[in-house]
Amino acid sequence: MSETLTTTRPTMTLPIMTGRSLRLSLRSPDALLTALLLPVMLMVVFVYLFGGAVAIGTSYKNYVLPGVLLLCAVTGASTTAVTVCQDMASGIIDRLRSLDVPGTAVLAGHVAASLVRNVASTALVVAVAVGIGFRPHSDPARLAAALGVLLLFVAAVAWLAAAFGLAVSAPEAANGAMFFLMFFCYTSSAFVPVRTLPWWLRGFARHQPATPVTETLRALLTGQPAGPHLIAALAWSGGILAVSVLLSMLLFARRTA
Amino acid sequence: MGNDLVIEADGLVKSYAGVRVLSGIDLRVAGGSVFALLGPNGAGKTTTVRILATLSRADRGRARVAGFDVVRDRHAVRRRISLTGQFAALDAAQTGQENLRMTARLAGLPRHAARRRAAELLEQFGLTEAGPRRVVTYSGGMRRRLDLAASLVGHPSVIFLDEPTTGLDPQSRMATWRAVADLATRGVTVFLTTQYLEEADRLADRIAVLNRGRMVAEGTAAELKRRVAAQRLDLTCPTHAAFDQVSRRVGGRAVHLDPAGLTVGVSTDGSAAQVRALLEEADPGRDLIASFAVRGATLDDVFLALTGGSHV
16 A cells, blocks of 8 residues: 555645644634734824823833734734644644644644734734834834844744643633733833832833843834843743743643643 | 454553553454444543554553554554544634645645545535535534545545544434445445444444443454343333332343333343243242343343443
């Protein structure tokens, strides 16, 4: 029966799994719309409702954009957590495993789709921001660097969400990932300067990942030197990414033992 | 493949969270045959299938499928088998075509060949019209058919079907049976689990009966029927009180209990001497049994006699 034996090339598995995840994203328009519109709505709320009360000595529209982009990453990640959780709860994971698709390829497909969704939601947020008066003071090289820093953060958060989706048993619980991660965005310099936070929160706010990522994006978008924030941002994102990939591989192995 | 052994398992043991699910399972399945693993819920059928299909690892014991060890050579095994589980392994948000094309691509077919294979299988399972529709719109029977089609994409030589007809209407069940019979004629080895004796009787060359993680019998349907008893003696009682007394006297030997019809069934060889003795034993005062009948044993009786369960 040798003529019926087939082999899957590993290089082909990831594109196939990514295509699947993207198709599934497009087929659940409500989740997609939420992921696209929620950050835009939050930005409008921050700029027009809270913005007037925040005196930071510069345009709040310019100040808040990096924070909104972080919220985009977090909202997008909750979709990843939910879809990973759904995969594990349904029979599809058995079919994929019996087709010898590695668990990492299934998860990487979801993460890649998350990156694509995030590029779309980021573009939408930036377009609306420009529409309401955001003006970056930057150059193409800095903008490209900002996009790179953001995408690394998105990938880290998406892998973390994938691990979360593996760790919980119900999609509803997986959805909670978003709120957990949002907490980090709100307790950082994303929406208000750290010095305005209560004293007991400042230490945490300065030393958690959302602050250096925000500050790096802010510097790159306003044409200022990113300095030590850039290194901290890359270290945090890279570290979260590495730990999350390892953790999700362990969790996948445990779930399928 | 002739009659070489395609599935061999020795002493499979598996526990989940300290609960023993399999306590030493041995299996021998010949190439090109249909083998049924028969047992009630919780007997360990799914666990056995998952171990053989490389998705789960036994705590102890070894298994070879299509000539390869299911742990050490699991990648080689996976290229030769397919598994259709109890829950349809499909993306409900993708269309039937997309599901099959994705499976075919993952099985290693290039894009155009995958498209052709998907169309072929949709046709073979009567789903051509439904192909462009999302699976979420399919009926249970259609999903099962698509699931089976998906498991055939890579031309596996061994197919595992875990309760392929549970929850299906009679028409879809017949369609699935035809598909399985068709696979067998093409030389594919089919390993299926079922709780339906009729299904095992209809499809399988050999049947193994599994109960609480142990193999209680193995053989052809005819051998199993012979092993227990050829006939069943049904004792019908006049009152509930009499029914209770007779069931108590017969005890664990009852292979059939029907409280509504006030009937207790016990195995017998059908000889006058044994029937007389059984009547005497169940009703020494000669006032508990109104009528009796001797009938041919069904596989249900065999099953219940072997697993020691009672039937209500």
